[in-house]
Amino acid sequence: MSFFKEFKEDLSTAVNELLPEEELLSTDNELENDEEILEDSEDSIDLDEFDNLLKSVESATVDETIEEVLEEELEDEVQKEIVEEIVEDEVSEVNIPVVEELVVEEEKTDSVTSDDSAVITKGTTIKGDIESNGSLEIVGTVTGNVTCSGKLTITGKVTGSSSANEIFADAARIEGEVVSEGTVKIGVGSIVIGNVTATSAVIAGAVNGDIDVKGPVIIDSSAVVMGDIKSKSVQINNGAVIEGFCSQCYSDVNVKAFFEDNK
Structure with missing residues (x-):
């Protein structure tokens, strides 16, 4: 409350120096109205509570953001693992029979008796x-x-x-x-x-x-x-x-x- 009183006195002093008396009267009335509004608003809102509310909202937002990022990273890792498993399965399914066929062909080639x-x-x-x-x-x-x-x-x-x-x-x-x-x-x-x-x-x-x-x-x-x-x-x-x-x-x-x- 002291802050608003000092602000009012400084403001009234500056206005008295610049404006005539009639305008000063209207200005004083407006200042009184503004002071009432400010006082009402100050009574209705606790600044400390407002700061705490902002901090809680920010922390909740940060936590939610971190959780979202972690979930996205986990999803990416799971997708990578799934892709790697699929690729390995496909490679094993493709290559192993070929290798076995080559080995069998080589063994058959070695065991063939020539007519010469x-x-x-x-x-x-x-x-x-x-x-x-x-x-x-x-x-x-x-x-x-x-x-x-x-x-x-x-x-x-x-x-x-x-x-x-x-x-x-x-x-x-x-x-x-x-x-x-x-x-x-x-x-x-x-x-x-x-x-x-x-x-x-x-x-x-x-x-x-x-x-x-x-x-x-x-x-x-x-x-x-x-x-x-x-x-x-x-x-x-x-x-x-x-x-x-x-x-x-x-x-x-x-x-x-x-x-x-x-x-």
């Missing part, structure tokens, strides 16, 4: 390992391991292991292991110094090593075997010489059970 046939002629000597996707005929001499996907025919000399889908030795000399995924045929006049592994075998030459065959074995009359024979079945022709143990361990007959049942 290579020949190592008589008088040729090779020192080192030999690998072939096709068939191979060795008439010369090889010092090293021999591996081929097709048929391996040996009429020369091999010093090293021999591995193929099918092996035929005719008047050959092999110093090393002989492994076949199919049949092994050791012809007359052939000498094998090493173990023989196959699914079936016909032995007409000389073998110094064990013979392990999952299927049938035929020991011809000209054969000489120094080693154990394991097979599903064995046929020994008259005249064959075998020095070793012979077992049909791959047979379907359980020999022990057979004798136990017949006690």
